[in-house]
Amino acid sequence: MNNYVAIYDGIGEKFDQAISKASEREVEVNTFFHMLGDVNNKRVLDLACGHGFFARQMIERGADEVVGVDISSEMIKLAINDSLDVPNLQYHVHDVALMPHLGSFDLVSAVWLLCYADSEETLVQMLVNIHNSLLPGGRLIAYTSNPDFRLGICNFTRYGLTILSEEPIEGGFSCDAQFVTEPPVPFHFYRLSREVYERAIRRAGFSHFEWVVPMIPQKHLDEFGEAYWYDFQRNCDQVGLVCQK
Ligand SMILES: C[S@@+](CC[C@H](N)C(=O)[O-])C[C@H]1O[C@@H](n2cnc3c(N)ncnc32)[C@H](O)[C@@H]1O
Numbered sequence: 118m119n120n121y122v123a124i125y126d127g128i129g130e131k132f133d134q135a136i137s138k139a140s141e142r143e144v145e146v147n148t149f150f151h152m153l154g155d156v157n158n159k160r161v162l163d164l165a166c167g168h169g170f171f172a173r174q175m176i177e178r179g180a181d182e183v184v185g186v187d188i189s190s191e192m193i194k195l196a197i198n199d200s201l202d203v204p205n206l207q208y209h210v211h212d213v214a215l216m217p218h219l220g221s222f223d224l225v226s227a228v229w230l231l232c233y234a235d236s237e238e239t240l241v242q243m244l245v246n247i248h249n250s251l252l253p254g255g256r257l258i259a260y261t262s263n264p265d266f267r268l269g270i271c272n273f274t275r276y277g278l279t280i281l282s283e284e285p286i287e288g289g290f291s292c293d294a295q296f297v298t299e300p301p302v303p304f305h306f307y308r309l310s311r312e313v314y315e316r317a318i319r320r321a322g323f324s325h326f327e328w329v330v331p332m333i334p335q336k337h338l339d340e341f342g343e344a345y346w347y348d349f350q351r352n353c354d355q356v357g358l359v360c361q362k
Contacts, residue, residue: 124189124304124305125167125187125188125189125191125192125304126189126190126191126192127191128191128192128302128304129191129192129195130168130195131296131298131302132167132168132192132296132302133168133195134298135277135296135297135298135302136170136277138277138297138298139276139277139278139296139297140275140276140277140337140341140345141273141276141277141278141349141355142277143333143334143337144331144332144333144334144337144349144355145228145260145331145355147332147333147334148260148329148331148332148357149171149226149228149258149260149357150174150178151329151332152258152329152357152359153175153224153226153258155179156175156178156179156180156224157178157179157180158179158180158181159180159181159222159223159224160180160181160182160183160184160220160221160222160223160224161175161180161182161183161184161222161223161224161225161226162183162184162186162219162220162222162224162225162226162247162250163175163183163184163185163186163225163226163227164186164187164213164225164226164227164230164247165186165187165188165213165227165228165229165230165233166185166186166187166192166193166196166208167187167189167192167195167196167229168192168195168196168199169185169195169196169197169199169200169206169208171226171228172185172196172200172206172208173199173200173203173206175226176203176204176205176206180205181205182205182206183205183206183207184206184207184208184209184219184220184222185206185207185208185209186208186209186210186211186213186216186219187208187210187211188210188211188212188213189210190210193208193209193210196208213227213230213243213246213247214234214239214242214243214246215242216246218249218250219250220250221250221251221252221255222250222251222252222255223251223252223255223256224251224255224256224257224258225247225250225251225255225256225257225258226257226258226259227247227257227258227259227260227261228259228260229260229261230243230259230261231243231244231259231261231314231358232261232262232306232307232308233306233307234307234309235286235291235307236286236287236288236309237287237288237309237313237316237317240309240313240314240317241317241320241321244257244317244318244320244321244323244360245320245321245322247321247360248321248322248323248362251362252362253362254361254362255361255362256359256360256361256362257323257358257359257360257361257362258357258359259357259358259359259360260355260356260357260358261355261356261358262292262306262307262308262354262355262356263308263353263354263355263356264289264308264309264310264311264313264314264356265311265353265356266308266352266353266354266355267352268280268283270348270351270352271348271351271352273348273349273354274297275345275348276349276354277296277297278294278295278296278297278354279294279295279297279301280292280293280294280354281293281294281295281303283308286307288309288310288312288313289307289308289309289310289313290307290308291305291307292305292306292307292308293305294306311328314358318360322362323360323361323362324361324362325360325361326358326359326360326361327358327359328356328357328358329356329357329358329359330353330356330357331349331353331355331356331357333346333349333350
C-alpha cells in the first residue's frame, strides 16, 4: 500500500486541477449524491477523502459530523487547509485496509477508494473495516472502477482520464493511467472483477448491495450532446455501489 502514499503525496494540488477539467467529475458528483440521499443529521465517515471535496459538501448539506480519512498526508494537509472554516469536520491519515476503529457511523462514503485494492484480500480488509464502522442498517456509498469496462472498446481521455496500459492479475487488472492535465499526472489503480467484488462484499458481512449506473446530469447531456457521451454510456470505466449492513 505504501505505493499509494507516494503517488498521492506527489499528486497533491494537481488532483484539483484534474477534476476541474474532467467532464466525468460532474457525473461522479451527481451519482454520488443521488446514492447518498438525505445526509441531514447523519454522521459520515468519508474514506479516501482526498482534499475533502465530498466531506465539505456533506457538511454543507446538513451532516452532523464528517470524519475524513486518507492514506496520503499531503492530501490531508490540503483537506485541512481547505476546511478551516467548516465545522464538525475532522481528518485522519490512515490506510483504510489497516485503519483503527474511528467510531460508529450512519454512512460511509468511499469515492475512488476500492479501486486501490490490489487483490480480493485487500478489498475484504477494506470492506470489513467499513462494515465495522457502520451502525446496524448503515450504508456504504462507493464509487469505483467498473469491472465491466473493456479497454479494447474505447479509452476515457475525452472524459478526463487516459488508461495507458493494463495487465491481467488474479481477479482483475492492474492499470496504469494518467489524468488529462498539463503536464499529465500518472497514477495506478486496479479493476477487480464483479465476481471478486461481490464475494468480498459478502465475506465482509453486508446483507444487501446494489450496483448503480453513473448518471450524466441533464445539463451535461445538453451542453456536450449525446454523441460526446456515447462511449461513456456504452463502455463506462466507473460505477456506483451501495452496500447495506
Ligand atoms: C482519486 S482520489 C479521490 C479523492 C476524493 N474521494 C474525491 O473524489 O475527491 C483517491 C484518493 O484515495 C486515496 N487512497 C488510495 N488508497 C488508499 C487507502 N488504502 N486508504 C486510504 N486512502 C487511500 C489517495 O491518497 C487519494 O487521495
